[in-house]
Amino acid sequence: MKTDVLIAGCGCAGLYCALQLPEETQILILAKGDVTQSDSFLAQGGICMLRDESDYAGYYEDTMRAGHYENNPASVEVMIRSSQDTIQDLMQYGVSFHREADGSLSFTREGGHSAKRILFHEDMTGKEITEKLLSAARGRKNITIREHCAMTDIICDGNLCCGAVVRDGSGALSVIYAKDTVFACGGIGGLYRHSTNYRQLTGDGVAIALAHGIAVEHINYVQIHPTTLYSEQADERSFLISESVRGEGAVLYNAKKERFVDELLPRDVLTEKIHEQMEKDHMPYVWLSMEHIPREEIKGHFPNIVEHCRKKGYDVFCECIPVVPAQHYFMGGIQVDLSGRTSMKRLYAVGETACNGVHGKNRLASNSLLESLVFAKRAAKAIAKSPAGRLKEDIKPDLEPYRNEAALAERYKNNILKEIARFNS
Template identity: 50%
Template sequence: MAFKYDVLIVGSGVSGLYCALNLDENLNVAVVSKSSLDNNNTYLAQGGISTARDKDDIESFIEDTLKAGQYENKIEAVEILAKESIENIEQIVRYGMPLDKENGEIDYTREGAHSINRIVHSKDNTGEIVYKTLIKEVSKRGNISLIEDACLVDIFTEKEKCIGARFLKGDQELHIFSKVLVLATGGIGGLFKKSTNQRHLTGDGIAIALKNKIKIKNLKYIQIHPTAFYEENNKGRRMLISESLRGEGGKLLNKNKERFVDELLPRDVVSRAIFEQMKKDGSQYVYLDATHLGEEYLKNRFSFIYNECLARGTDITKELIKVSPAQHYFMGGIDVDLKSKTSMENLYAVGEVSCTGVHGANRLASNSLLEGLVFSKRAAKDINRIVGNIDIKVKNLDYIDTTVDQAIFDNINIVINEIKKTSEDFSDELFAYR
């Protein structure tokens, strides 16, 4: 089956949906999801979205981002992130995004390595609310088609230009041609045994880039989150315990119930401290204590964490939470410019699959949703500018003899092998497919 669109977006998280919403409404747009539309990492994000509080905070926000990223960030990208943060938060609020407020003013919280409180949030399930806000707005747009459960296998190219993509949907192969293709396929957490990511996110976009000689960058920069809920023998996705819980006063304790680290240091620093403490204690976890914050506050401010922990046998209002580090985010990805363009003509990449250079070697807390907003909007604006000058035709191309499982497995091996080349730290035992 063959289809043609002006713009094809692969991925239904914050970056894919927001890109679609910022495209001209006279363009015919398709958003394709590997699983159900809501089965993405955006939906899992808890803490919030970072933003400059005002113009006076921009310089400080830039410095916090650079410091967390070990000054390996792309300074121009960080400046764009900070300077364009406020307008993008205002835009999703216009779409209906509810932000928590106190006395009528936005209630900014604080997370690790931020010098001030600058995180906007909706309880502790901000990502879910962002997704629901955006998908509701998408449903109002007659020019946007949604396709679920279609696995990206590869892209189509002609004269070194991208002209569409090949998908498998069940036992059916779909050929979707487009003037512009946007990869918003998310991260690589599904490759790892211990990750907070959705399990089906296995680096499809990275595999496509590697197969087509599209520039990639910083594949070794993989972030470990300090606090994932510890469950013995859990082979599925690890439940994230949001950094915002530490930002509001949660304390990390060793087996003797003693603090051993400043909880608001950058994620890589806190994760290393926890690994060292676990080794000292001879334990598979440390404790996170939030009991002193009070039952009413915890149930209201952190309702998601409270309910999810309770379902797993831990009442966070009365008991310590067992936590340990887990793979969480990918700072590397497909190399893009400040408009999210890749090295291949008519191909863009946004969100976690891309490497804008914003995060450097370590992402600052809550900069992920913001990056998805800022740079997908920049991509959309550039696409609006160029798409009218592009013309492609539907072609009769060969079909492949494979299954969805085999296609996914082939792409997984491509990505794992490339990651392993970057550092001896990435041994087979870390990966779920080795």
């Protein structure tokens, strides 16, 4: 197969990148599972937007403080300054955000934010955004989406990326030649026993980058979310109890049902406090109570959380729920510039797979959908502007090393975890 642009990943970053490319460009998007199995569908809390100039300094400072000032200031500035245009784009694709009675946009707040600047759609903001992007992509003649088709490696000519080796749902391997390739493969949660991510998100783009000596950055910066619903089943994807629940007034209790912490501390600090409390209490969780949030607010803003907890046997309206920290987000990734360019020619990376330094050491809540979209659009513009590439169909890789899927997955996993451990030590 051949295409102009190959995009490995069908979450919000991959889809938005495809939609921002010219309509005469042939684009092939791959999804490892089905198209709804991306973390973009899971985003509950919302997406940040700069409300007006008076909030610029506060938003910038909150992002930098959460990131321990290790953020790339230029990336932070680009993200914040592009937020209003990005939200306008989304609304043009039909995305709807919660509004006040007078029709103006509603804003909520999460941990680490000094002001309300997060737009939301119930507690399913990511689903609302990604479904609308997916439907727009499906309406475009130049975009093809292949589900259950995973990139297993790239093909290169020296430091030039020329496409990828892929495995389809039947296990068959093939080569896709592309003038430009974009990694939009999401995070690495699938490598961890407890994670809020889809299990198939195993950092494949990062593993392939490591194998080819493509630069990576902050690879050991892995975010743990402080509040996921505690479950005794170890292999289950951890269900997130969004930070905006705490933003709206939910409180954390120790085993004696006493408050022990400021619930709106940045994620990494709150996670540490919860772990300390669990140790003191000799418990595998702490309690979260929504008793201070009006019933109508809980029903209207968090219907998905209410329903999930109900299925697990908890009535959030009249009892506490057990919560525990779990792996949630990858701040590090493949090193990219402000237009998603990696250290390999004609290879781009966008979304959670990429690291442009915007989050520093720790991501501020609700900055990742925005970051994924802002920089996916910039990558699309860079691809469109670059001189036309050439297909290199004479490269014929040996497919034998990819036949044993389990062994390859194990090797990729070990390489990432080894690299994370190396940076941590």
